[in-house]
Amino acid sequence: MIRFSHVTAEAPCSRINLKHVSFHVPPGEIAFFTGVPGSGVSLLCDLCIGSVYPDDGKITIGGYDSSLRTERTRMARRLLIGAVSSRIPLIENRSVMDNVSLPLEIRGRSFGKAVRSTMNALHALGIVHIRRQRPAVLTTDERYRVSVARAIVSLPRIVIVDECDCGSQQSTLADYPDLLRTMSAWGAAVLIATHDYPEFHGIGARILSMEDGMIKNTVRVRPQSHLLSRSYLMDLLLKNQPSA
Numbered sequence: 001m002i003r004f005s006h007v008t009a010e011a012p013c014s015r016i017n018l019k020h021v022s023f024h025v026p027p028g029e030i031a032f033f034t035g036v037p038g039s040g041v042s043l044l045c046d047l048c049i050g051s052v053y054p055d056d057g058k059i060t061i062g063g064y065d066s067s068l069r070t071e072r073t074r075m076a077r078r079l080l081i082g083a084v085s086s087r088i089p090l091i092e093n094r095s096v097m098d099n100v101s102l103p104l105e106i107r108g109r110s111f112g113k114a115v116r117s118t119m120n121a122l123h124a125l126g127i128v129h130i131r132r133q134r135p136a137v138l139t140t141d142e143r144y145r146v147s148v149a150r151a152i153v154s155l156p157r158i159v160i161v162d163e164c165d166c167g168s169q170q171s172t173l174a175d176y177p178d179l180l181r182t183m184s185a186w187g188a189a190v191l192i193a194t195h196d197y198p199e200f201h202g203i204g205a206r207i208l209s210m211e212d213g214m215i216k217n218t219v220r221v222r223p224q225s226h227l228l229s230r231s232y233l234m235d236l237l238l239k240n241q242p243s244a
Contacts, residue, residue: 001027001158001189002048007057011043018043019213020057027157030180030190032198035210037164041193043213045162048191049083050074062157079107082151082188084144085162090135096122096146097131103154120237121149124179141170148173155186155237163194174198180205181223182237 002025010017018040025031033041046052047059047066059066062080064073082103090099100121104114122128125145135143144166151159163172173180173192180203183190192198198207204223209216 001025001062002191003058003060004044004047005058005060007047007054007059009043009047009052009054009057011040011046011052016040016043017213018047018054021213021215022057023208023215025189025191027187027189028184030184030203030205031192032174032205032207033191033193033210034197034207035195037195039210040213041195041210042162042164044191045083045085045160045193046087048158048160049081049085049088050077051087080156081158081160082154082156083160083162084147084151085160086165087162088147090143090146090150092135095132095134096127096138099135099146100149100153103150103156107154109154117153118149121153124152124182124237125149125176144170148179152179152183152237155188157188159183159188159190161190161192163192163196166194166196172196172198174203177203186237 004021004023007018007021016038021040021044023031033044035041043052047054048061053069054066061077064077091102097118101114101118104117109117119128122131125148127142127145127149130138130142135146138146148161151161161173166172172194180190184204203221205221207219207221209218
């Protein structure tokens with residue numbers, strides 16, 4: 001679903017770069033890319049989203065090659081992705097509910113289905129109570145959770161999350177094991193970039209450590225067997241929702 005083949009790239013206006021990076025995140029897998037600032041983990045997200053293009057090598061996102069740069073191809077690839085990044089801000093003059101439902105509007109979902117799906121996503125992140133508020137009055141943690149809800153509301157085939165701008169008081173996706181397992185259950189390939197080594201609660205995942213723009217180490221974390229059963233959250237998000 002996400003495949004990098006000998007990718008070399010440089011971030012605009014910085015010295016951060018990737019050097020011949022290769023990896024594959026298949027459907028249903030959760031991959032955490034960790035590294036100190038400057039290691040290139042945020043650049044990975046930008047390359048996946050399409051805001052940066054590689055200088056060399058090949059990136060394939062959901063079957064779309066990075067070398068195909070027509071507007072139609074970019075839009076088709078973008079519709080496969082749910083992304084969380086400080087470079088994809090919330091719309092300040094729209095409510096939380098309207099922000100989260102935006103991907104469904106773009107995909108032409110009916111009003112009734114969009115409302116149900118949006119409420120389910122807000123419930124999954126524990127933010128139903130702020131649905132009528134505007135982003136300006138939200139805390140940093142609440143803004144992050146709204147961004148995650150917006151990213152997952154359409155059940156995208158690929159989820160890209162850049163947590164490198166997280167503050168110490170902000171939750172991360174590792175704090176939502178049921179949500180991560182639900183993403184895996186609907187077959188999403190999940191890539192999470194973070195500067196902090198995540199604490200896991202029985203999540204099956206792969207951790208790829210980066211240094212100086214290269215992958216230095218890979219560790220697999222096995223899920224705990226008692227967490228493999230279908231959860232209430234999984235039923236809530238998957239009910240009556242077509243795949244993206």
